[in-house]
Amino acid sequence: MGTRFARLTRYAAAGISAVMLLAAAACGSQPSAAPGSGDSSTDIDKQATGPITVVSSINQWGSLAAELGGDDVKVTSIVNSTNVDAHDFEPKTSDVAKLSKAQVVVANGAGYDSWATKSLGQGSNLVSAASVVGATDGDNPHLWFSKDARTGMAEAITEAYIKALPSKKKDFEQRLATWKQGEQSLEQWVDDFTKHHTKKVAYAATEPVAYYLMSDLGFEDITPKGYTQSTASGGEVAPADLQSFQKLLEDGKADVLVNNTQESSDATNMITGTAGRADVPVVDISEQMPEDVNALNDWINQLVNTIIDAVDPSYGCESDTENGSGDGGSSEDASSSDSGSANTTESDSNGTSSSDDSNGSAASADGESSNDSGDDAPTYLRECKASSDAAGGSGISKDGANSADASADDAQPDPNKQ
Secondary structure, three states: OOOOOOOHHHHHHHOOOHHHHHHHHHHHOOOEEOOOOOOOOHHHHHOOOOOEEEEEEEHHHHHHHHHHHHHHEEEEEEEOOOOOOHHHOOOOHHHHHHHHHOOEEEEOOOOOOHHHHOOOOOOOEEEEHHHHHOOOOOOOOOHHHOHHHHHHHHHHHHHHHHHHOHHHHHHHHHHHHHHHHHHHHHHHHHHHHHHHOOOOOEEEEOOOOOHHHHHHOOOEEOOOHHHHHHHHOOOOOOHHHHHHHHHHHHOOOOOEEEEEOOOOOHHHHHHHHHHHHOOOOEEEEOOOOOOOOOOHHHHHHHHHHHHHHHHOOOOOOOOOOOOOOOOOOOOOOOEOOOOOOOEEEEEOOOOOEEEEEOOOOOOOOOOEEOOOOOOOOOOEOOOOOOOOOOEOOEOEEOOOOOOOOHHHHHHOOOOOOO
8 A cells, every 4th residue: 555645644634624625626626737838739729629638547537527528528547447556556658648648637636646647748737636625645545535526526627628628618517517416416315314314323444445435424433543554654554453443343333344445455354354253244445436337426326325225224215205315215216327428448458447438438347338328417316225246346245255355364363362
């Protein structure tokens, strides 16, 4: 994990209030030009009447960029696989070339994908999630799980598109308005859950991948501080910290354990194993968006449903529920993907893939797909069904075997057994 969370004191600040984040978004949503660039370039002028060339460092933001751009953009996501860690990713020559030629570069920032901003071409507009919300290196970089970051990025990306292709301003603004309707429906049912679920929910995490999402849900993080500090600095977890983590699970203090499937280690395997033996549900969450998911908010909605299934599976699913949306009621159309359109994904030999998106649709199992749809806003609701790996790469397991390496727990010594 390196030292990407080196400034540990900023973790408390990572849970910035919605007001502060929105204020930062208002101040920092202006797309920035690449160093040394002017207001225009030869490449941009040549493509002023054609699709905007967009390159995103990661597929989370790439899917959003495609959804907002429709047929007026051609989006390529450099890291597009849950098998690749964006923190430690080394771009290929072809990746650098794509970044240098892009009219709009979409990055996460906060130290997560520093490689993406080192090869910007003259005239490229950079849209950074970290800049949008005021995050810096050392802050929790998993910004796509923050509702404020998503909204700020949608607005900043749209502004960059209008600057690159002014003739399509109305189309871009309409797509943004449609996206915001979907985002608002997602936030509404999440807010309804936090208001109506009176019991305080505590969670622990093997790595703070879903910190912002859990904060939006109103959950309390009770992960031992010593463990968090060790994992954040990239160091080995001290036996005492591991024991503290296992004990809080054994004592039933955590209602759910969040496991980052892309940060597996002997320590995380022991923790998920302990959770399984203690009947603490484990929710797997990856950093990169699974390739078979249509859009960023589709994924978020699936994850929220999976998390709620873990802590309160009956919530919003009672047979006498009268309000299907206000209190999380079920619906066959619980997650509409109408905002998606066509994309093509090609995987390369090192486990990354470049995804050429037209409007944020999912890549199929064979790596290619095409799915045309209209501009109707998706409606997100409580999905009353058993969660599984089909839910955007996330699942609940009672036995602790949530990752491919979870079974390794049996081979690891238990520090509680002397």
